Amino acid sequence: MAQPRRVPLPTRDPQQRAGDFQEVATGYDAAMAREEAARCLQCKHRPCVGGCPVGIDIPGFIGKIAQGDDEGAWNILSRDTALPAVCGRVCPQENQCEKYCVRGIKGEPVGIGNLERYAADYFQSGACPVPQQIPWNGRRAAVVGAGPSGLTCAGELARLGWRVTIFEALHEPGGVLTYGIPEFRLPKAIVRREVENLTALGVDVRCNIVIGKTLTVDELFSDGYEAVYIASGAGLPRFMGIPGEGLNGVLSANEYLTRINLMKAYEPGAATPIFKGQHVAVVGGGNVAMDAARSARRMGAQSVTVVYRRGLEEMPARREEVHHAQEEGILFRTLSAPVAILGENGWVKGLQCIQMTLGEPDASGRRRPVEQPGSEFELAIDTLIIAIGTAPNPMLTRTTPGLDTNARGCIRADARGQTTRPYVWAGGDAVTGAATVILAMGAGKEAARAIDRAAQEGAPT
Ligand code: FAD
Ligand code: SF4
Numbered sequence: 242m243a244q245p246r247r248v249p250l251p252t253r254d255p256q257q258r259a260g261d262f263q264e265v266a267t268g269y270d271a272a273m274a275r276e277e278a279a280r281c282l283q284c285k286h287r288p289c290v291g292g293c294p295v296g297i298d299i300p301g302f303i304g305k306i307a308q309g310d311d312e313g314a315w316n317i318l319s320r321d322t323a324l325p326a327v328c329g330r331v332c333p334q335e336n337q338c339e340k341y342c343v344r345g346i347k348g349e350p351v352g353i354g355n356l357e358r359y360a361a362d363y364f365q366s367g368a369c370p371v372p373q374q375i376p377w378n379g380r381r382a383a384v385v386g387a388g389p390s391g392l393t394c395a396g397e398l399a400r401l402g403w404r405v406t407i408f409e410a411l412h413e414p415g416g417v418l419t420y421g422i423p424e425f426r427l428p429k430a431i432v433r434r435e436v437e438n439l440t441a442l443g444v445d446v447r448c449n450i451v452i453g454k455t456l457t458v459d460e461l462f463s464d465g466y467e468a469v470y471i472a473s474g475a476g477l478p479r480f481m482g483i484p485g486e487g488l489n490g491v492l493s494a495n496e497y498l499t500r501i502n503l504m505k506a507y508e509p510g511a512a513t514p515i516f517k518g519q520h521v522a523v524v525g526g527g528n529v530a531m532d533a534a535r536s537a538r539r540m541g542a543q544s545v546t547v548v549y550r551r552g553l554e555e556m557p558a559r560r561e562e563v564h565h566a567q568e569e570g571i572l573f574r575t576l577s578a579p580v581a582i583l584g585e586n587g588w589v590k591g592l593q594c595i596q597m598t599l600g601e602p603d604a605s606g607r608r609r610p611v612e613q614p615g616s617e618f619e620l621a622i623d624t625l626i627i628a629i630g631t632a633p634n635p636m637l638t639r640t641t642p643g644l645d646t647n648a649r650g651c652i653r654a655d656a657r658g659q660t661t662r663p664y665v666w667a668g669g670d671a672v673t674g675a676a677t678v679i680l681a682m683g684a685g686k687e688a689a690r691a692i693d694r695a696a697q698e699g700a701p702t
C-alpha cells in the first residue's frame with residue numbers, strides 16, 4: 242500500500258549550507274523518485290492538472306517515472322513547459338498542482354514539483370536529445386524581456402514555426418531567475434541550460450538592448466516583426482516612505498540580490514562592491530524577503546532578522562523557504578512594522594518598529610495589521626534591506642503610444658494578453674504586478690497561442 246507521507250526531498254545540513262551559495266536541496270535519486278511516483282493514483286479526472294497554469298500532463302509524466310522510463314517522463318513534460326527544472330524548484334506547488342492532489346485529502350499530496358525536478362534534471366544530465374528547430378512558417382515576432390514569461394512565449398511561438406527574437410536589457414537572459422532568485426535555490430547553470438533548449442529551437446536572444454531606449458516598439462514593427470510580446474516584469478522596487486531611507490546601509494532587495502546573483506558579489510575578487518552588514522534586518526514576508534535574508538546570512542552577517550507586519554501564517558513566502566530560513570538561523574519579528582530608520586554619521590544604526598495586532602480582513606482577504614499605540618521598540622542593526630514589493634518600470638510604456646496602464650503602472654491586457662495597442666501583447670509581472678514564475682509562464686503560453694491565432698486570421702484579436 243502506498244505511503245500517506247511523501248518521500249522527503251533531501252537537503253544539505255543547515256549549518257553547512259548557511260555558509261555557502263551551493264544548492265540547498267540535493268533532489269531525489271532514482272529509487273526515491275520511483276517510490277514517490279508510485280504514490281500517484283493516476284486519477285482519471287486529473288484534478289492536479291487543472292492546478293497547473295501551463296497544463297502539464299502530471300499523471301502522464303509521473304506514470305513514466307514509476308515505470309522507470311525517465312526519458313518518456315521528460316518527453317511528456319517538455320510538451321507543455323519550457324522551464325521544468327526551474328518550476329520543479331521554485332513553483333509554489335502547495336498553492337498550485339499539489340493543492341488539488343487527491344492524495345492530500347488523507348495525507349501528503351504527491352511531490353509533483355520534486356518529481357518534475359527529477360525528470361528535468363535527468364534531461365539536463367545530457368541523457369535526452371536536445372529539441373529540434375521547426376520549419377519556418379514565414380512569420381517573425383519580437384519578445385521584450387527574457388524572464389520566464391518572455392522565454393515561454395518565445396518557446397511556444399518557435400514550436401508553432403515562428404522566428405522569434407528576444408530583446409533583453411541585462412547582459413544575461415533569465416529575468417528574476419537569473420538576477421533575483423539566489424544560486425542556493427536555483428543554480429544559474431540550470432537556467433542557462435533551459436535557455437539553451439530554446440535557442441536550439443531557433444529562438445534568438447539578444448542581450449544588452451533596452452526596449453524604450455535602445456530601440457522602441459515602433460522600431461521593432463519597422464524592422465518587420467509582425468507581433469510584439471511585452472514581458473518586461475516588475476523590477477522597480479517600492480520603498481516605505483519612512484524617515485531615514487536615504488541613510489547608507491539601506492538597500493532595496495532588488496539591488497542587493499542583483500549584486501549577489503547576477504554579479505556574483507559572493508565570489509572572492511568580484512568586481513561588484515557590496516556592503517557586508519553584520520546585523521541585518523529585512524522588511525517583508527515574501528520570497529524576496531526570504532532570499533535577501535538567507536543571502537545576508539551567507540554573506541557573513543552575525544544576525545539576520547525578518548521584520549513582518551502580519552503573522553507567520555500570513556506570510557506570502559513559500560512554506561519551504563520560511564522553514565529553510567528558520568533552520569539557517571534567521572530570526573523572525575512578526576506583527577512588527579518599521580516606523581523610522583535610525584542613523585549615526587550618515588549610516589544606519591537601528592530600526593524603530595511598532596508592534597501590530599491583526600484586525601478585520603482587508604480587500605486582499607488577509608487580516609489587516611493594526612498598530613498598538615505605545616508598543617515601539619528598537620532593533621540594533623547596521624543594514625536594512627527593503628523587500629516590500631516592486632512595480633513595473635515605466636520606461637517602456639511611456640515610449641509606446643497606445644499602450645494603456647492601470648493605476649499601479651501595470652500594462653492593461655485581456656486574458657489572452659492582448660493590450661490596448663493592436664499587434665502588441667503583454668503578460669507576466671508587467672501585467673499582474675509581482676506574482677509567480679508559473680503564472681508568468683502561463684501568460685506567455687496563452688499569448689503565444691493568441692498571437693498565432695491572430696496571424697492566421699490576419700488581424701489582432
Ligand atoms: P521577469 O522575471 O522580471 O523578467 C523580465 C525581464 O525583462 C528581465 O530580464 C528584465 O531585465 C527585462 N526587461 C525589463 N524591461 C526591459 C526593457 N525595456 N527592454 C528589454 N528588457 C527588459 N516566483 C515563484 O514562483 N517562486 C519563487 O520562489 C519566487 N521567488 C522570487 C524571488 C525573488 C528574489 C523575486 C524578485 C521574485 C521571485 N518570484 C518567485 C517571482 C517571479 O520570479 C516573477 O513573478 C517572475 O520572474 C515574473 O516573470 P516575468 O517574465 O514576467 O518577469
Ligand atoms: Fe505544478 Fe508548477 Fe509543475 Fe505546473 S509547473 S505541475 S504548477 S510544479
Ligand code: SF4
Pocket residue numbers: 280281282283284287288289290299300341342343344351353
Ligand atoms: Fe496523481 Fe495526485 Fe494527480 Fe491524482 S491528483 S493523478 S494522485 S498527482
